[in-house]
Amino acid sequence: MSGILARLRLSFVSGVTGAAVAALVVGVILERVPVFLTGGGVLVLLVLIGFVPGRRLPGAVEPPATRTALARIEDLRATSGESADVPVTFRLTVAPEPEDGRPAYRVKIDQHINLVDIPAYRPRGIAVVEYRPDEPWEVRIVTRPTPEWSRRAEEAEIDSAPESTLVENPGPSEGAWCLLVLVAFLAGAALVVVLFRGELFTSGDEAAPSPEQPSVTSSASASVSVSRRFTTSTTVPGPSSSLLVLGRMRETATELAHRADASDVTAISIQERRMEIRGDSARPPGETFHIQMLPYELFPALVREARTTLGVRAPQSWRIDVTPDPGTGPGTGPRVRVTVTGEEGTAHLDADATARIVDRRPVGEGGRGR
Structure with missing residues (x-):
């Protein structure tokens, strides 16, 4: 104001x-x-x-009053960036504390998140935020909350607020x-x-003023979710192109999600110059994962690890398969498997949703599949 x-x-x-x-x-x-x-x-x-x-000494300027609260992540969309901080668009349901006297509401914000921290933010997850009561659209995710707020975020359950509660900056x-x-x-x-x-003016002509009336256009959009299955793939053009180039995997995943008009998928397959996603909107949330939650920037290191440490001396091909983890229950994120093939045979390397290696299956060794 x-x-x-x-x-x-x-x-x-x-x-x-x-x-x-x-x-x-x-x-x-x-x-x-x-x-x-x-x-x-x-x-x-x-x-x-x-x-x-201007000659007066400036007094102490009071910073804007902010409040800490919990928020449910309804959706997020990341874009590729050249630095370690990736721009992410969040759609949140902010749940102010009861003493604030304000009901839960929705808001859309843009914030840069370090690519290492991106897997910590997923749809239906809970994040700690700061917001201004006088300008509720000013919301910022606290990337390093206090232990008390971290504990509250892990234990909290927040229902989604209706789309009609979405707040936006009303100022021009x-x-x-x-x-x-x-x-x-x-x-x-x-x-x-x-x-x-x-x-x-000697002519004495008087021109009647004709002020221009500003036009205000409002638009509303609604999306209807329909149960469907889809498979979408793309090939990176050019003989020298590779999806191992930094930023290209996330850029390609974003393009496929836009083409399929869906963010939750059941599987992703990545090869040297080809990426494919599959999805089924009828699947429950525990059997799908958000396409933008994966640490694509860390996948090239997994491929390099699999090609050099699993006994395949001359790798001929590699493939990354990402699927929901079926064995550890909901909330653990998808499982990433890197497969390399050469004259010696096939080897596997398994990692979790943060690209941390959890299992290896070198050439010639038996192993348990997922």
């Missing part, structure tokens, strides 16, 4: 400045000393008003405020010109 009031004051000052400048010009053209002095006096007054507060954009300031300046100048139009 304080930011809106400050911009409104700026618009008012801009309008007065425009009128003062126009008065100076009109006073010179018409050789009207009172008009000239009035415009000049107003400009000097505005300069003094702006200069004197910075570009709209700049346009408003410019319009206020021109309106102030035009007001002075209109007052002296009879003397300025």
Whole structure:
């Protein structure tokens, strides 16, 4: 609210400045000393008003009041990045504390998350957030919460808030405020010109002002979930291209999810230049996983480990298969299996959802499959 009031004051000052400048010009053209002095006096007054507060020593500025709360992750979508921090778009259900007196609501935020921490955030998971009660759309995920809040997040269960509770920043954009300031300046100048139009324009023609009315367009979208199965694949073009290039796996996974119009899948298969996803919306949540929750940036290291430590001296091909873990129950995340093949045979390497190696099956050794 304080930011809106400050911009409104700026618009008012801009309008007065425009009128003062126009008065100076009109006073010179018409050789009207009172008009000239009035415009000049107003400009000097505005300069003094702006200069004197600037000379005061700034007091302690109180930071915006924030509250800590728990939030349910409804959905998240990450995009590829060149650094260790990956931009992620979250859709959250924020559940304020009871003493705040505010019901749970939905919000959409963008935040950079370190690629190592991405597997910790998954749909239907609970995160610790900070939000501003006066501006509830200002929400930030706390990546390093205190032990007390971490314990509360592990034990909490939060129901999804309806889509109708989604809050967004109602204020206009910075570009709209700049346009408003410019319009206020021109309106102030035009007001002075209109007052002296009879003397300025000998023709005496009066042009009726025709202000433009801003148009406001609102749109609403709704999505209907239909039970269906899908299989979608793509091939990376170019003989020298490889999905092992940093960032290419996540970029390809994002493209496939957009093409399939789905984020929860039942299996992912990745080869040198080909990626395939499969899904079934009729499956329960424990038998699917979110396509963006995987640490794709760590998969090349798993492939390198499998090719060099499992007894395959000249690997001819490799493949990554990601499926839900059937044996340890819900909440543990998918299982990642890297398979390498060469003249010696086939070897496997298993990892969890954080790319931590949990099992090895070198060439020639028997092993238990998943």
